[in-house]
Amino acid sequence: MGFAHDELLGPLRDNGFVVLRGAVQSERCDAVVEALVDVLGISLDDPSTWDRISPSLDMVPMWGHQSQWEIRQLPNLYEAWSTIWDRSDLWVDVNSCRVTPPWSPSRADALPIHFDVDPHDVAQQWYPGLVALTDAPADHGGFRGVPSLFRDRHRWPTTWPVAGELQPALCDDDEIVEVQLSKGDVLIWDSHLPHGTVRNNGPSPRAVFYVQMHPPGGPADLEERLADVEAGRAPPWVRWKVGHDRIDRHDIELSALGQRLLGVEPWDR
Numbered sequence: 499m500g501f502a503h504d505e506l507l508g509p510l511r512d513n514g515f516v517v518l519r520g521a522v523q524s525e526r527c528d529a530v531v532e533a534l535v536d537v538l539g540i541s542l543d544d545p546s547t548w549d550r551i552s553p554s555l556d557m558v559p560m561w562g563h564q565s566q567w568e569i570r571q572l573p574n575l576y577e578a579w580s581t582i583w584d585r586s587d588l589w590v591d592v593n594s595c596r597v598t599p600p601w602s603p604s605r606a607d608a609l610p611i612h613f614d615v616d617p618h619d620v621a622q623q624w625y626p627g628l629v630a631l632t633d634a635p636a637d638h639g640g641f642r643g644v645p646s647l648f649r650d651r652h653r654w655p656t657t658w659p660v661a662g663e664l665q666p667a668l669c670d671d672d673e674i675v676e677v678q679l680s681k682g683d684v685l686i687w688d689s690h691l692p693h694g695t696v697r698n699n700g701p702s703p704r705a706v707f708y709v710q711m712h713p714p715g716g717p718a719d720l721e722e723r724l725a726d727v728e729a730g731r732a733p734p735w736v737r738w739k740v741g742h743d744r745i746d747r748h749d750i751e752l753s754a755l756g757q758r759l760l761g762v763e764p765w766d767r
């Protein structure tokens with residue numbers, strides 16, 4: 499699938515996010531779900547198993563499975579991010595998944611509206627993404643963002659009582675836009691978009707897989723990244739999360755593109 503340049507960059511520039519409908523085949527999403535229900539010891543269809551997902555572990559500590567690499571190395575996703583960055587040499591991040599069951603007081607709640615990085619720091623420009631592994635219609639735990647605040651840098655906070663988190667007074671409820679996704683849709687957002695999730699009031703868990711491509715790091719970053727993948731360790735920037743000190747090591751097979759996106763093969767050869 500190719501993406502029209504303006505259809506990709508227009509919404510990202512104007513609203514701070516873009517949705518690539520049906521960018522990942524359903525079977526590829528199912529393969530990731532199969533692996534993650536195994537790691538969590540749950541069934542998406544069996545509510546009696548959902549409380550095995552702790553509120554803080556609605557992030558699934560799984561980053562090394564072949565099914566995840568099959569998505570990370572998809573040529574159409576690479577095409578989207580290389581259009582966004584306007585360059586061909588990119589790395590893909592080695593991130594994990596989130597599974598959020600229908601809300602109850604003992605389960606994970608909505609993620610408050612936050613910035614992932616300080617939006618005033620010009621060095622911090624990123625384009626994180628997520629793959630919807632399940633359908634997320636309205637009110638089902640899905641993504642929400644505040645495009646009007648993304649566009650209005652004069653209203654960006656300069657103090658952070660809770661790191662990254664937006665004080666509710668800084669935006670009106672009617673500025674918040676919920677994005678409904680179907681399985682296989684990919685949402686990419688600009689790191690200057692304040693965003694979070696809605697509470698899952700639906701009948702079933704919402705599952706996503708986080709994917710992001712970005713310009714390559716230097717030789718020390720490469721050495722660390724390859725050593726982590728080889729050992730099955732989570733990358734350092736997620737290792738602090740609950741359960742992310744586990745080893746998730748698999749013998750992975752990568753395409754020629756996947757090898758470049760990981761960094762085993764350099765882009766200039």
Ligand SMILES: O=C(O)CCC(=O)C(=O)O
Pocket residue numbers: 596609614628640641642693694695706
């Ligand atoms: O899962 C989502 O929709 C958003 C996750 C999020 O807010 C984040 O990764 O910072």
